[in-house]
Amino acid sequence: MKATQKQKEYAHQWYLMHGEEKLKKSKQYYWDNKKEISEKGKGYRKENREKIKQRKAEYYLKNKEKILLKQRARSKEYYQQNKKKINHRVAEYRKRNPEKCQRWHKNFHEKHSKEERREYARNWYKKNSKRAKLYACAYKSRKRSADGELIIQTIQRIYKDNVKRYGVLTCYLCRKPIISGDSCLEHRIPLSRGRTNKKHNLVIAHRSCNSKKHSKTVGEFIGI
Numbered sequence: 339m340k341a342t343q344k345q346k347e348y349a350h351q352w353y354l355m356h357g358e359e360k361l362k363k364s365k366q367y368y369w370d371n372k373k374e375i376s377e378k379g380k381g382y383r384k385e386n387r388e389k390i391k392q393r394k395a396e397y398y399l400k401n402k403e404k405i406l407l408k409q410r411a412r413s414k415e416y417y418q419q420n421k422k423k424i425n426h427r428v429a430e431y432r433k434r435n436p437e438k439c440q441r442w443h444k445n446f447h448e449k450h451s452k453e454e455r456r457e458y459a460r461n462w463y464k465k466n467s468k469r470a471k472l473y474a475c476a477y478k479s480r481k482r483s484a485d486g487e488l489i490i491q492t493i494q495r496i497y498k499d500n501v502k503r504y505g506v507l508t509c510y511l512c513r514k515p516i517i518s519g520d521s522c523l524e525h526r527i528p529l530s531r532g533r534t535n536k537k538h539n540l541v542i543a544h545r546s547c548n549s550k551k552h553s554k555t556v557g558e559f560i561g562i
């Protein structure tokens with residue numbers, strides 16, 4: 339028999355009025371009979387192992403997307419809260435197990451076609467375009483630099499300092515604001531002449547200004 343609208347409404351009203359009380363009671367009941375209930379549950383689970391397994395599998399299939407979303411959100415939150423710890427652990431693991439990591443990479447390459455890998459990279463780039471630009475920037479600078487590793491944190495710091503100083507992201511060379519994505523890391527004294535990747539030698543500029551400046555120093559570029 340299906341409940342009529344009226345019945346449903348009544349039940350809802352009843353719940354609003356007595357729901358809390360009922361919850362309290364059943365909680366109390368649970369605490370009073372904890373041992374018994376737990377024994378009962380154990381027995382039931384033992385006898386119906388297959389049934390429970392099947393029910394769980396069915397539930398999972400039916401709600402797969404919802405469950406995955408929830409799991410992902412939870413692990414994301416966990417990562418955000420424990421970022422430093424996790425990153426440190428991963429780095430340590432990589433250092434300790436270089437062959438394992440190499441094997442993992444190899445497996446990944448063998449399992450996925452070139453097209454698949456490209457698609458994966460494309461998706462990652464779409465989702466992390468800001469980060470990707472920073473990585474590319476760091477990579478390029480590292481490749482050219484003679485001293486010191488340029489790390490992401492340094493670049494982020496330089497961007498932050500620039501915004502703090504000018505209000506909006508501003509080109510060091512022409513002093514005009516930079517639209518997001520058009521920026522690039524610039525060496526006050528070019529790597530080809532002074533060669534340093536240290537923070538004090540790094541500023542932000544338009545891509546176009548940077549390429550115009552080429553291997554001049556800032557002084558030479560603005561004509562002083």
Ligand SMILES: [Zn+2]
Pocket residue numbers: 509510511512513514543544547
């Ligand atoms: Zn500029």
